[in-house]
Amino acid sequence: xxxxxxxxxxxxxxxxxxxxxxxxxxxxxxxxxxxxxxxxxxxxxxxxxxxxxxxxxxxxxxxxxxxxxxxxxxxxxxxxxxxxxxxxxxxxxxxxxxxxxxxxxxxxxxxxxxxxxxxxxxxxxxxxxxxxxxxxxxxxxxxxxxxxxxxxxxxxxxxxxxxxxxxxxxxxxxxxxxxxxxxxxxxxxxxxxxxxxxxxxxxxxxxxxxxxxxxxxxxxxxxxxxxxxxxxxxxxxxxxxxxxxxxxxxxxxxxxxxxxxxxxxxxxxxxxxxxxxxxxxxxxxxxxxxxxxxxxxxxxxxxxxxxxxxxxxxxxxxxxxxxxxxxxxxxxxxxxxxxxxxxxxxxxxxxxxxxxxxxxxxxxxxxxxxxxxxxxxxxxxxxxxxxxxxxxxxxxxxxxxxxxxxxxxxxxxxxxxxxxxxxxxxxxxxxxxxxxxxxxxxxxxxxxxxxxxxxxxxxxxxxxxxxxxxxxxxxxxxxxxxxxxxxxxxxxxxxxxxxxxxxxxxxxxxxxxxxxxxxxxxxxxxxxxxxxxxxxxxxxxxxxxxxxxxxxxxxxxxxxxxxxxxxxxxxxxxxxxxxxxxxxxxxxxxxxxxxxxxxxxxxxxxxxxxxxxxxxxxxxxxxxxxxxx
Numbered sequence: 220x221x222x223x224x225x226x227x228x229x230x231x232x233x234x235x236x237x238x239x240x241x242x243x244x245x246x247x248x249x250x251x252x253x254x255x256x257x258x259x260x261x262x263x264x265x266x267x268x269x270x271x272x273x274x275x276x277x278x279x280x281x282x283x284x285x286x287x288x289x290x291x292x293x294x295x296x297x298x299x300x301x302x303x304x305x306x307x308x309x310x311x312x313x314x315x316x317x318x319x320x321x322x323x324x325x326x327x328x329x330x331x332x333x334x335x336x337x338x339x340x341x342x343x344x345x346x347x348x349x350x351x352x353x354x355x356x357x358x359x360x361x362x363x364x365x366x367x368x369x370x371x372x373x374x375x376x377x378x379x380x381x382x383x384x385x386x387x388x389x390x391x392x393x394x395x396x397x398x399x400x401x402x403x404x405x406x407x408x409x410x411x412x413x414x415x416x417x418x419x420x421x422x423x424x425x426x427x428x429x430x431x432x433x434x435x436x437x438x439x440x441x442x443x444x445x446x447x448x449x450x451x452x453x454x455x456x457x458x459x460x461x462x463x464x465x466x467x468x469x470x471x472x473x474x475x476x477x478x479x480x481x482x483x484x485x486x487x488x489x490x491x492x493x494x495x496x497x498x499x500x501x502x503x504x505x506x507x508x509x510x511x512x513x514x515x516x517x518x519x520x521x522x523x524x525x526x527x528x529x530x531x532x533x534x535x536x537x538x539x540x541x542x543x544x545x546x547x548x549x550x551x552x553x554x555x556x557x558x559x560x561x562x563x564x565x566x567x568x569x570x571x572x573x574x575x576x577x578x579x580x581x582x583x584x585x586x587x588x589x590x591x592x593x594x595x596x597x598x599x600x601x602x603x604x605x606x607x608x609x610x611x612x613x614x615x616x617x618x619x620x621x622x623x624x625x626x627x628x629x630x631x632x633x634x635x636x637x638x639x640x641x642x643x644x645x646x647x648x649x650x651x652x653x654x655x656x657x658x659x660x661x662x663x664x665x666x667x668x669x670x671x672x673x674x675x676x677x678x679x680x681x682x683x684x685x686x687x688x689x690x691x692x693x694x695x696x697x698x699x700x701x702x703x704x705x706x707x708x709x710x711x712x713x714x715x716x717x718x719x720x721x722x723x724x725x726x727x728x729x730x731x732x733x734x735x736x737x738x739x740x741x742x743x744x745x746x747x748x749x750x751x752x753x754x755x756x757x758x759x760x761x762x763x764x765x766x767x768x769x770x771x772x773x774x775x776x777x778x779x780x781x782x783x784x785x786x787x788x789x790x791x792x793x794x795x796x797x798x799x800x801x802x803x804x805x806x807x808x809x810x811x812x813x814x815x816x817x818x819x820x821x822x823x824x825x826x827x828x829x830x831x832x833x834x835x836x837x838x839x840x841x842x843x844x845x846x847x848x
Contacts, residue, residue: 220245226301228275228326239276239474243268246295247502253306255521258641259317262500262513263362264294266392266471270360270495271295273477274388277485278356284344286329288337288361290318290645291514292390293327300326310641312817318645332645333613334583335368337361338387342374345383356386356485363391364560367582378490379462386484387463387492390471392499392510458492467494472501511563533698536669536691540632541566543673544603545573546705547680553601554680555579559588565605565634585610589617589629596627601680607635608648608690615654618686623660626685631655632676636665636690637729637779638809638823643816648690649809652727653784655688656757662687662710663756665728669696671754677705692729692779694819711758719747722840723767724833727753727778727786733823734777736830741837748775748837756786759793768799773840775805777833782808805836 221238222245225231234242246268254261272295274285280300287293297315298306302324308314319327329340341359348355365371366389378385458465464487466480477495484491499514500506505524506513518527544567548554555577562568562580571578581588585606592602611618611633622629636648655661662682666672666689675689713725717738726734731752738750749772751763767774776787787806794802807828814822823829 222246222249222298222303225299225303228280228299231272231275231299234276236276236475236478239269239272243272243474244502246272246298249298249303249306250294251503251521253309254516255519256307257309257311258515258517258519259309260291260294260515261503262506262510262516263291263392265501265503265506266497266499267292267360267390268295268501269472269474269477270388270390270497271299273474273481274358274360275299276474277478277481278358281325281328283356283358284328284341285326286337286341286344286357286359287319287331288359288365289331289334290316292360292362293319296326297324300324310643310816312815312821314816316643316816317641318643330645332642333610334362334365335371337365338371338374338378338385341385341387342378342381342383345378345385346381349383356384358386358388360388360390363389363393364583367560367584369584369586375458375461375463382462382489384488385490386481387490389467389492389494390497391468391494392471392497463490463492465492465494467492468496469494471495471497531695531698533695534669535566535695536672536693537564537566537634538569539669539672539696539701540605540634540676540691541569543676543705544570547676548574548577551601551680553599554603555595555600556603556605557581557588557592557595558605559583559585559610561605561607561610561634564607565632567605585613586617589614590621592629593617593621593625593627596622596629597625601628601630603630603632603679605632605634607646608633608637608651609635609639609646611651612654618655619658622686623658626660628683629686630679630682631686631688633688633690635693637692638814638819639693640819640822641816644813647809647814648692649781649814651688651690652756652778652780652786653788656784656786656789660685661757664689664708664754665756666691666754667726667729667731667752668699670699670701671752672696673701674706674708675754678708678710681707682710690728697732708754711755711760713754713760713763714752715749715763716752717747717750719749721748721772722746722837723749723751723772723774724837725751725753725774725776725786725790727756727776727780730777730779730828733828733830734833737833737837740830740834744838746837746841753786756789759789761793761797764790764793765797765799768794768797768802773803773805775807775833775836775840777828778808779828780808781811782806783811785809803840805840807833807836 221242247265250264305315310317318332319330321327321330337359341357345357469476469480480493484493499510519525556567556570557579558565558567559581560583567578581591588604592604595602633651636651639646655663664675666675672691679687679689724734776790778786785808787808791804810826
């Protein structure tokens with residue numbers, strides 16, 4: 220096998236070009252076989268096999284800088300840079316990361332999990348290269364979905380204006396995670412069909428050069444004529460107008476053509492954009508047929524493509540969200556849904572089937588999505604912005620400036636809140652509590668289970684006094700009974716689950732399940748704490764907290780969010796400003812570092828978000844209580 224001989228890009232360069240298609244086939248087989256056991260991002264990586272081979276065959280990584288925009292397409296890069304033997308540990312605890320990781324390899328020069336960042340980073344690296352007098356190439360590989368992100372356009376504008384030697388490889392597979400939407404997607408579609416453009420332009424340029432110079436006027440009009448070919452043959456010339464030399468579209472599965480295109484790009488001065496058209500899931504029939512499902516897949520049977528996963532009787536939180544959205548929209552025609560390219564992940568595909576005119580997928584454009592929702596709210600609609608916690612970070616300024624400052628009634632459905640498992644540190648929903656809690660006019664809720672989620676959604680729709688958010692985790696609920704009648708919860712009021720003595724456990728969100736387990740452990744030792752389902756982080760139930768302080772309770776707070784600035788911090792701040800300095804507060808949550816990939820159970824164990832640790836914290840407070848008494 221050729222693949223066994225490849226331990227670095229230097230080994231790849233020893234092969235003949237004619238051997239590369241065979242190697243491509245071996246890599247596809249390797250990916251299909253290994254990801255069947257580990258799961259991961261299969262379809263996107265099957266689509267960039269030839270593209271990655273051509274890049275590493277022509278360029279000299281890591282001296283030449285290859286920047287992958289989102290790590291979903293970097294598996295082949297990892298294989299070619301000496302990490303094939305680690306693929307059995309892919310996305311597992313302490314194993315191979317599913318995204319580029321600098322501490323894994325010098326070939327990973329840019330770490331990314333969010334899209335649309337590679338072009339800005341490439342411009343920074345190219346500028347540093349020129350200031351230092353170095354000569355290497357900087358190549359950013361970005362997908363057509365990621366190109367819809369506003370940051371990508373900011374970078375294109377800067378690169379084109381400065382005229383830096385930067386090569387942009389546009390991996391155009393007509394998809395991000397979900398099918399792409401918008402004007403840019405349509406523009407690229409027209410480019411894919413404009414096969415005669417480059418040939419006609421080259422032929423005209425050759426003709427013009429063959430005409431003897433007969434005066435400035437003819438030369439001027441000859442250049443005008445050459446440029447006009449762009450407008451004649453292509454419906455839009457966005458990249459060239461931005462200052463890029465455009466090469467393409469090229470068959471992204473033809474290694475010979477790709478190598479020739481990259482060679483041309485490497486010899487051309489100024490910004491270059493190489494447009495490669497690829498097929499997501501290429502070479503594996505199930506992934507080709509449903510690239511959305513196979514974007515990120517669990518373990519599966521290779522022969523049939525059937526996914527292997529433990530069956531749960533409990534519904535997924537996203538399913539409860541979607542069903543409740545449909546119900547609430549039927550009850551209130553003001554309700555609309557907004558998502559930034561995540562209709563499937565957020566459960567809104569089901570919603571769109573029922574309310575196609577009330578569902579707005581704006582593409583990978585979280586900033587726009589947030590302000591778009593604000594605009595809807597100014598006109599009396601009830602926009603529900605469904606977004607992963609990690610992606611809401613990208614719209615922070617809009618959340619502050621355009622929504623909260625104007626006290627607009629935008630509803631934030633914050634999905635994947637808390638630990639997310641195998642996607643690791645770039646996707647952990649760790650910070651939403653802290654960054655939203657700092658914003659005036661915000662209301663923040665978190666349900667203890669899927670039944671309470673539907674009540675919080677009803678509460679959010681009923682609320683009219685500014686922005687309101689509810690956060691919920693990835694995965695399945697607990698299988699609790701679902702109430703038929705939805706209730707509007709009183710804003711800022713907690714729920715006392717169990718009345719005990721001396722110590723109160725304040726649980727915020729879905730970690731209540733772990734708190735319940737800790738209570739069972741404590742009961743076995745004869746300890747009965749008060750247990751509170753906080754429900755709200757902002758505003759807090761100050762009446763309840765005051766009562767606990769006056770009755771001499773100490774507090775243990777539990778949340779699956781960062782401790783710094785989180786729910787526990789809010790409780791501490793309340794006691795401090797209220798003068799209850801005698802209350803001891805122990806905060807359990809995500810500590811002040813980035814939690815890497817692994818299972819959620821392993822991540823919780825690592826950070827101490829476990830029943831045993833909660834019980835230990837409670838027990839430790841009891842001797843202190845006795846001493847004070």
